Amino acid sequence: MHPFRRTLTHLLQARFPLLYVEAFEEQRVLDEIAATVAELESPRALWHWSTTDGMRRSGGLPERNTHDPAQLLPRVRRIGEEAVFVFSDLHAFLGDGTRPADLHVVRALRDLVRDFRSGHLARTAIIVAPILRIPPELQKDVTVVDFALPDxxxxxxxxxxxxxxxxxxxxxxxxxxxxxxxxxxxxxxxxxxxxxxxxxxxxxxxxxxxxxxxxxxxxxxxxxxxSGLLELVRTEVNLGDVGGLGELKAWLEKRRDFWLAEAVAYGLPAPKGVLITGVPGCGKTLTAKAVAAAWGLPLIRLDLGRVFVGPSGASDHNMRAALATAETSAPCVLWVDEIDNPFADADASGGTDTSARVFGTFLTWLQEKTRPVFVIATANSVENLPPDFLRKGRFDEIFFVDLPRASEREAIWRLHLARRRTGPAAGLDITPTLLHDLARDTEGFSGTEIEQALVAGLFDAYSARRPLDAADLFHSVANTVPLSALHGDQITAWREWAKPRAVPASRMEFPDDDPRTRGR
Ligand SMILES: Nc1ncnc2c1ncn2[C@@H]1O[C@H](COP(=O)(O)OP(=O)(O)O)[C@@H](O)[C@H]1O
Ligand SMILES: [Mg+2]
The missing domain is CATH 1.10.8 (Helicase, Ruva Protein; domain 3)
Incomplete structure (x- = not known):
């Protein structure tokens, strides 16, 4: 049996007075309720109410003067038969972040619940709505029933x-x-x-x-x-477009195909996800985007800005709704960019308490989820993250992305020059010496800053209407002051934070004759 029908049957048999089904698919819910009621061992009548039709017994004509819920609910209480009453538009009277609930309706619902509970007749009211709105007065009276998206x-x-x-x-x-x-x-x-x-x-x-x-x-x-919370991101970026970050890429590479039945049969636990922290502009977001494409899975972005809108209860609900939707899309990669933002910007997110609670929901889900949803989260200002994020059993691994080392800067230069190969950089001879020298001169640059220096060089060449040459690059590099030069203290602080907590995203670099180089 459909899990919804099974649950509903139990709740009806146990005479729960008031249920709330949150679902976008109203018609499908109504059909499922009708089918469930029809199959009950002890038969019950089915009534339906909407603002347009008013109240109507299944197969009968609409009752007069039942459009207004304040008239409707007292009438429902007087209907003396074993029945299920389904209300379609009632949520509109139950308030939201901007408007309080209609006091009469809330009171009438409470009276109804009391009657249904104490009476000898088996009667249940069901609110069907696309969103969950339960005024505090009703919290204890309502039972929320999940209506999952189709499996x-x-x-x-x-x-x-x-x-x-x-x-x-x-x-x-x-x-x-x-x-x-x-x-x-x-x-x-x-x-x-x-x-x-x-x-x-x-x-x-x-x-x-x-x-x-x-x-x-x-x-x-x-x-x-x-849904307003999630976005399916289409991207062509692949792991090959990320320069350096060898440890991180290798770690991710090993987890490709984690969701295949083969991997499960082999006895591998499904990975939960990874948290990528580190210096801004060094490829955290880039890597996050690249993973899904590399694995051939859909990339779903969770927009935290939208989770934290409305009253604090709404944020909780938003988070749960988003995670449920992501689960139905499994196997997929769920990407949460700059997960530290709500903590830094406590005002915008309705206070740190709200953030902590909402992320409590998230972390619990992360720990307990069974569906193959791989979470990839990024964070800049790690010091804002509550310690809960870092506990074992949450993320599988926490990586720290540092400023690129020399060989990584070479790789980043190579990638970005190659991308312009067919265009303005066509004439430029990208030799190992050129890459070496560019890498040498860009010590302390982030990946973004390298890219920006390249773009500045392109502008110089373009304004003179000539192809790019190496001098343009060295010139713009010489004119760039990297952020690390200005915020050295901040970077040192992040490194200190990361040392005991995170794994370096890049391989260590040792001189060629160093014994530690062997085997790499
Ligand atoms: N390791 C890298 N390899 C290639 N390009 C990079 C790298 N790091 C940064 N970039 C360039 O800088 C841009 C911004 O990097 P991003 O991943 O958004 O940084 P952040 O770590 O702040 O999320 C990227 O889109 C890319 O063009
Ligand atoms: Mg980023």
Whole structure:
């Protein structure tokens, strides 16, 4: 049985007076409730209320004068039969961050709960709403029931059904692998959205192939964005675009394919995630973006700015909703950029208490989650992070990204010059000596600063309408004062912080004749 039906059956049998189902898919919830009620051992009537139709017994006509909830609820209390009452628009009267709840409605609901609880008839009211709004007066009376987004078998059933319906009009060339990809691409959507996405993919070219996963992903990007908390990021960046950071890249490389059944069968625990801290501009965000592409998984960004809006209770709820949505998209990479921000900016996030509580939810989830969601979080000002983040059992590893060493600066120069190879840097001979000298002259530069120096050089060359040459680069480097020169103390402080807590993201560099170099 569908888990929702099972839970609902139990709650109805146990005569819970007031349930709250939070779901975007109202129709699907109503259908599921109807199906559940129909299968109850002791039969109950089903009533439905919306602001447009008022109150209506299943199969009957709308009752007069029941549009207004203040009239509705007392009427419901007088209906003397065993029944389930479903309310569609009631959340609109229960207040939100900007508006208090309607006092009459809250009182009428409490009276209703009292009646339902003490009466001998089996009666339950169910509020169905796209968002959770429970005024404090009702907290103890309401039982929240999860209505999960469709799982893999449900999406598979939908796709199979659509394929057999469209047999005559759509050519389907899908092997098992292609079918899996399409289904995975649709995880995280409502059934309705998935149906729309599959339909689009079928219309497009009157065929359905593995490459239609892209169509579905584009649709999913939209549906995820609608939640307002998560964003599906499409990026071409790969781990090869990250210069240096060898230890971090190797660590990530080993965890590729962690979500495959093979890895599970091998006995590997699913990795939870990684926290990348360190000096700004040195590739933390870049690496985060690159991982998903390298692993061929969707990259989902959690927008903390949006989690922390509205009253503090809303932030909790937002965080839980975001994590639930991310889970339905598994396997995926969940990216939380600058996770330290809410702690630094306590005002904007409604105080440090709120931040700590909301991240408590996050960390507990991180520790307990079973779905293959790999979390990659970045942080600049690590000293703001509560110690809880650093406890064992949370992130699998904490890395510290330092200013790039000489060989890393060479790599960064090489990457960024190569990227302009087909354009303005076409004539430039990128020799080992040039890279060596550029790296030597950019000691203390971050990756961003190297890139910016390159861009400044390009502007010089462009303004004179000539191709880039090495002198432009050395000139702009000489004119750059890296942040590390201004904020040396800050960087030292971060290094001190990191020493006992984090693993260096880069390999140590020793002279060639040093015994420690052997085996590297
Ligand atoms: N290690 C690196 N390799 C290549 N480019 C880098 C590297 N570090 C920084 N950059 C360049 O600087 C930009 C900003 O880096 P970013 O990853 O956003 O820094 P942060 O560590 O502050 O998140 C990148 O988009 C990239 O162009
Ligand atoms: Mg960043």
């Amino acid at each position: 893999e078998p449900a999406i598979r059933g939908l796709l199979d059904g659509m394929i057999s319906e469209q047999q005559d009009t759509v050519t389907v060339t899908l092997d098992d692998h292609g079918r899996d990809r399409l289904i995975r691409a649709a995880l995280g959507m409502t059934l309705f959205e998935a149906e729309k996405a599959f339909a689009l993919a079928m219309v497009d070219g009157s065929s359905l192939t593995e490459s239609d996963a892209e169509v579905v992903l584009t649709e999913k990007a939209q549906s995820i964005r609608k």
